[in-house]
Amino acid sequence: MTTPLTRTDCAALDAADPLAPLRDQFTLPEGVIYLDGNSLGVLPKATPARVAEVVQQEWGVGLIRSWNTAGWIDLPARIGDKIARLVGAGRGELVAADSTSINLFKVLSAAIAIAREDNPGRRVILSERSNFPTDLYIAQSLARQHGMELVLAASEEIAARITNDVAVLMITQVNYRTGLLHDMVALTAKAHAVGALAVWDLAHSAGALPVDLTGADADFAVGCGYKYLNGGPGSPAFVWAHPRHASRFWQPLSGWMGHAAPFTFDTDYRPAEGISRYLCGTPSAVAMSALECGVDTLLAAEPLGGMAALRAKSLALSGLFLAQVQERCAAHGLPSVSPAEASRRGSQVSLACPGRGYAVMQALIARGVIGDFRAGDGSPQEPDLLRFGFTPLYTRYVDVFDAVTALAAVLDSGEWQQARFNQKAAVT
Numbered sequence: 001m002t003t004p005l006t007r008t009d010c011a012a013l014d015a016a017d018p019l020a021p022l023r024d025q026f027t028l029p030e031g032v033i034y035l036d037g038n039s040l041g042v043l044p045k046a047t048p049a050r051v052a053e054v055v056q057q058e059w060g061v062g063l064i065r066s067w068n069t070a071g072w073i074d075l076p077a078r079i080g081d082k083i084a085r086l087v088g089a090g091r092g093e094l095v096a097a098d099s100t101s102i103n104l105f106k107v108l109s110a111a112i113a114i115a116r117e118d119n120p121g122r123r124v125i126l127s128e129r130s131n132f133p134t135d136l137y138i139a140q141s142l143a144r145q146h147g148m149e150l151v152l153a154a155s156e157e158i159a160a161r162i163t164n165d166v167a168v169l170m171i172t173q174v175n176y177r178t179g180l181l182h183d184m185v186a187l188t189a190k191a192h193a194v195g196a197l198a199v200w201d202l203a204h205s206a207g208a209l210p211v212d213l214t215g216a217d218a219d220f221a222v223g224c225g226y227k228y229l230n231g232g233p234g235s236p237a238f239v240w241a242h243p244r245h246a247s248r249f250w251q252p253l254s255g256w257m258g259h260a261a262p263f264t265f266d267t268d269y270r271p272a273e274g275i276s277r278y279l280c281g282t283p284s285a286v287a288m289s290a291l292e293c294g295v296d297t298l299l300a301a302e303p304l305g306g307m308a309a310l311r312a313k314s315l316a317l318s319g320l321f322l323a324q325v326q327e328r329c330a331a332h333g334l335p336s337v338s339p340a341e342a343s344r345r346g347s348q349v350s351l352a353c354p355g356r357g358y359a360v361m362q363a364l365i366a367r368g369v370i371g372d373f374r375a376g377d378g379s380p381q382e383p384d385l386l387r388f389g390f391t392p393l394y395t396r397y398v399d400v401f402d403a404v405t406a407l408a409a410v411l412d413s414g415e416w417q418q419a420r421f422n423q424k425a426a427v428t
């Protein structure tokens, strides 16, 4: 058995970490260890000044001229090209727009139409039972609309359930509860082998680990701006369509920004070529500018090894957390529901904590360690979870060590029993 690391060892890892300077890009409150960047990323130092500039200069002085002079109209494509570099997409293939839910509606609609045109009679949308609810709700609505069925499989049964009745496979690459990283290459290939299309939600993978949409030959993807991309609360999301599909279908939210020539004000809708048709209404220049600052914090890692280097550090952090919890919280039985095998783990670790999870997390937050709580359904298969995200741009090895120290203290002292035992929804 290897000897567990001490705090001094962790400090030495930080001192030797070539990615450590990236932390200086962020404003992090004193006395807080933030392990929730998988829910809401932290504030980049550049964002307040940039947002102020957009508001005071571009809006306040430039007024409507700024759509051209400040390039507001190009923001969805310009930021889209930057995000594309993080997820293995080409230039001009991805746009920043709307929310993840709305973008999922667009691409799932397109995938259903294309899959059923190619294979009439297909009725199944296949997803993961513990996929994030909004993904399931959007799929349920489209299933009703198109006379289809949403079939849900357990995480480990998805591959086997990809049979030739499936029209579309829709999966979140990293499961929001367990942090399980699905094999995008293998699942997409299996979907294609039965004539189905593969739609990927990258909410917990874009900016967290290397993603290669082109290499995986995926069909469509959406992702979130406010988690690992640090775009701020309610930040615009993004949408990608493989170029072989992008111009094939009129996505249903046919707003004027997706028109081939919006400023001709034609009576009739004529979709733009390519991914631009996946835009709908006017983009928020303020929110887009904040998103761009967030995306830039990830691109700053490119000279230091980019997403591959960030991935290596994220796994080192989550591996350290798992080992420390096992060593120092063993008496309290907090089994990890996240894959022990690093290659199957996203950038988070979830610990099963049935019954008292909410109170434990509240007590931890009171000590300045911010993770989050995710309620289960009470069954052993889906327990209440303490969820910890490891964002390598700004999380240090000592933060992980200190977070486990706080967790052990909360459990050893029993102070969690004083925390408000009110399992109200944690908004993230």
Ligand SMILES: Cc1ncc(COP(=O)(O)O)c(C=O)c1O
Residues within 6 Å of the ligand: 099, 100, 101, 102, 132, 134, 135, 172, 176, 201, 203, 204, 224, 237, 428
């Ligand atoms: C997998 C996944 N998809 C989508 C969302 C949220 O979508 P939206 O930004 O539309 O609320 C989340 C939020 O946590 C998520 O985890």
